[in-house]
Amino acid sequence: MKNHQNPRRTFLKNAALSGALATLTSGVSLASSPSKRAVRRDFNLNYAPHFGMFKNHAGDDFVDQINFMAEQGFPALEDNGLMKRSLDDQKRIGAALEKNGMTMGVFVIDPGFNWKVALTTGKEEYKEAFVKECEKAVEVAKIVNAKWMTVVPGYFERNLPLDQQTAHIIDAYRMGAEVFEPHGLTMVMEPLSDNPHLYLRHSNQAYMICKAVDSPAVKILYDIYHMQRNEGNLIANMELCWEEIAYIQIGDNPGRKEPGTGEINYQNVFKWIDEKGFKGISGMEHGNASPGKEGEQALINAYHKADSFK
Template sequence: MSWTLRYAPHIGYRPPFEPMFGALVGSHDPVAHVAFAAEHGFAGVLYAAARARPPEEQARVGQAIAQHGLQAGCLLYTTFDQLKNTSWATDSEDARRWIAAELAQATAAARRVGARQLAVLGGAYAQQPIGPQREAFVQNLRRAADSVARDGFVLCLETLNSQTVPGMLLHHLPDALAVLRAVDHPAVRLIFDTAHVQAMDGDVLTHLDVAWDHIEIVQLADCPGRLEPGTGQVDFAGVLNVLAQRGYPGLVELEHGWAQPGAESERRGLEYLRDLDVAASQSPLKGNAS
C-alpha cells in the first residue's frame, strides 16, 4: 500500500495515551503499532509521549521503527504534567537550567527512538503582560536551539486552542510566526496543527500558505473535538491537496481520536484518509496556497 503523502499514526499523544489503532491492532504494545503502521504503508509513527516512557520501551520502539524503515515523529520535550511550565517565559538562570535539563532528557529519549524533532510548548504567567514573556521565550529558544542543533535536533513550536489548553505562550498562528521570525534560527520551526489553527484562527488554507516556509511538521485533527477528518470544520481535502501539490516532504502526523471508538471507525478512518490522499494526488493546486 502506497501513499502520496508521508503519514504517521500516533501511538498515544495525550492522557490516557491510547494508540490510534488500538482496536484493529488488538493491543496497546507500541511495537505492535509500529508493525501495523509499516503493514499499512505509513511513513512513520508519532510517539509523542516517549519522553515520559521507560528508556527500555523507548529503545524497543526505536529499534522497531528502524527495522521497519519508518521515521519517528516528534517528541514532546517534557512530560505531560509540565506542559504549562513557565520557564520558557522566564528570563532567569534557574529557568534556563530547567530548560537545559529537560532538553537533555528529551534528546536522550529522541536518540533511543530515532527522532529528531522536539515539540516545545510553554506556559504563560496569567497576571503578567505577554510581551516580555514572549521576549524571554525568544531568548531562551535561541540558546536552546544553538545547543540542540549541534546534535541535529529541531525545536518545533505549536499554537494551542485556548479553550482546551489555556494559559500558553502561543495560541494564535501570527504570534507563533512572530516568535519564529524573532528567533531566526534554522533549528526552530513550526508544527502546523489543523485543529488548533482552525479553532483559534480559522481559514486553515490561508494560514497554511502564510506559515509555509516555517513548517516542519503537519498534524491532522478535525475541529471541534480533535476527532478524525470529516467530523468537523477543517477542509482536509484542501489541506492535503496543497501538501501534495507543493511537494511537502515531512511527516503528516495523525494526531486525533475517534468520534465512535472501535474497529469499524478505525477502518472507516483508514479508507477516508486513503480517498483524501488519492484525490490530493490527482487534483490541481487550488485556493490560497498557489
Template sequence: MPDRPLPITRRLSRRTLLGGLIPALSLAACSRRDETAEPLLDRFSVGEGAYRPVGTLQDIPPSTGPFTARFAPHFGMFEGLAGPDFVDQLKFAHDQGFRAWEDNSMAVRPLADQIRLGNAMRELGIEMGVFVLGDRQGWQSPTLTSGDAQARRNFMAQVDNAIGVAERTGATRMTVLPGLATPGLRRQYQMAHIVDALREACDRIAPHGLTMVVEPINNVDFPGVFLNRTSDGFLISKAVDRPECKLLFDIYHQQIMDGNIIRDMDACWSEIAYFQLGDHPGRNKPHTGETNYANVLQHVWKKGYRGVLGMEHGVTSIDPAAEEDLILTYRRLDGLLKSI
C-alpha cells in the same frame, strides 16, 4: 441682533451632501477606466491554487500499497485491531501502508521502551515524527514566558534529555510548548524570554542535527496558554532566526483560533517544518468536523511539503470498525494527493 438665517448651502445636511456626492464620484470613476487595471474576474481566477473538485470523501478512490503521504498515527490509534502492545501496533500500521509515526509522550517513557520502540521503527522503515520536549503537561505552568532562571534551567535539562530520546528513537524533531502566560508581565517581555531560551536550546541541539518545532495551541481547550496563535509562533521562529527552530502548524488549533487556514499557512510557510491534523469540533479524523481537509491537504501538497503529517486526533471509538474507517479515510486522502 437676531441670528441671520444660514445660506441655503450651509443648511444642507451631511447626509444630503454625501447622498449626492457618492453617486457623482462613482460615475466619474466609471468614466475614467484605468487601462492598466487588472480585470476584476482575473483577480479571482483559480490559477495554480485550484483544487480538484471533491463532492464527498467517499467519491475519492482509496490508494493502495505504501502511503504516498507520510501520515503518522500514534500509539492507541489501532489498539482494537492490533492489540495493546506498542510494537504490534507499529507492525500493524506498517502492514497498512503507514511509513511514519509520532508519539507526544516518548520523552517520558521508560528508557527501555524508547530503545525497543526506536529499534522497531528502524527495522520497519517507519520515520519517527515529533515528540513533546519534556512533560506533556508543561503548558500548565509558566515556563519560558516568565524569565525565571530556574524555569529556564529546567527547560534546558529537558532539551538535554530530548537529545538522548532522539538518538534512541531516530527522531529529528521535537515539539516545544512555551507554557502559560505570566500574569502581570507584558506580552512583549514574555515573547523575548521565549526567544532567548530557544536560542540557547538551539546551541545545544545543533550539533545533533535536531529541530525544535514551536507549537501554538488554542486557549479554548488550554486556558491561559501564552502561545495560542500561529502568527505569534511565526514571529517567535523568525526572531530566533536559527534553522534548529521552526514552526509546527496544527490545523486543529488554527481552525479554533482563527480559521483562515490556507491564507495563514501561506503567510508563515517559510517557517513551517511540521503539520498536525485533527478536525474541529471533536478533534477526530479529517472530515468529521467543519474543516475541508481535501482542499487543505491539496494546498499543502501543491506547495511541495512532503514531510510528516501527524495524525494528532482521536478515534470516534476504540473498536476495530472505527479504526478501519479511520484507515479508509486516510486512504482516500492519500488517493487524492497521489492523483495530483
C-alpha cells in the same frame, strides 16, 4: 541588524534539511537484510499515527502496533510520551521503526514544571530546567532516530507586558537551539487552542519567534485542528508562515477526530500541502470517531479518502 546570509546559519539550515530528508526517505529502498520488512507506502503525504489508535487490531504491545501501522502503509509514528517511557521501550520502538522503514515523528519536551508559570516569566530556574530537558531529548532522539520535538512556552505571565514575555521565550528558545543545532535536531513550537490562558495561540506569533531566534533548530508545528479553532483561514495562514513550518498535525473540528468528521475540507488542505512539496510528517493528532475495529477501519478509510486528491 542580523545578517541572514551568515555562513554558519546557512550551513546549519542545509544540514538540518538534508538530515530530515534522509530520514524520511531512508525507508523507501531497504538494505538486503532479511530482518527488514518490505516498505509499503499507500499515501501521498507522510501520515503518522500514534499508539492506541489501532489497539483493537494490533493489541497493546508497541511493536505490534508499529507493525500494523506499517502494514496499512503509514510511513511514520509520533509518540508524545516517548521521553517518559523506559529505556527498554524506547529501544524497542526504535528497532521496530527501523525494521519497518518508518520515521519517528514528534515527541514532547516537558521540563516537568508547572506550565502556568513557565518560559514567559523569564526566570532562570525555568530556562535551566528547559535546557536540561532539551539535553535529555537529544539522547532520546538518538535511540529512535527522531528529528523533531514539540515545545510549548506555557501560560501568560499576567504581571508582565506581552512584549517582555515574547522576549523571554526568544531567549529560552535560543538556549534550546544551541543544544539542538549541533545534532541537526529541531524543536517545533505548537500554538494551542486548549484554553485562553496559553501564551502561544496563533501561527503569526510562532512565525515572529522563529524569525527572532533565527535557527534551523526552532520551527513551527502547525496543528490544523488548533489553528482552525483559533484563526481559521487555514491555507492562507499556512502560506504566510510556510517557510517556518517544519511539522504538521491533523484533527478535524469540532471533535478532534479523523478527517471527514468535522468541517475542514481536508482533501483540499492535503492537496495544497502536497503541492507545496512538503516532505515532512503529518501527525495524526486526534482520536478515533468510532470505537472498536470498525472505528479503526473507518479511520484508515477516511485517510485514504482525504488523501485521494491526485
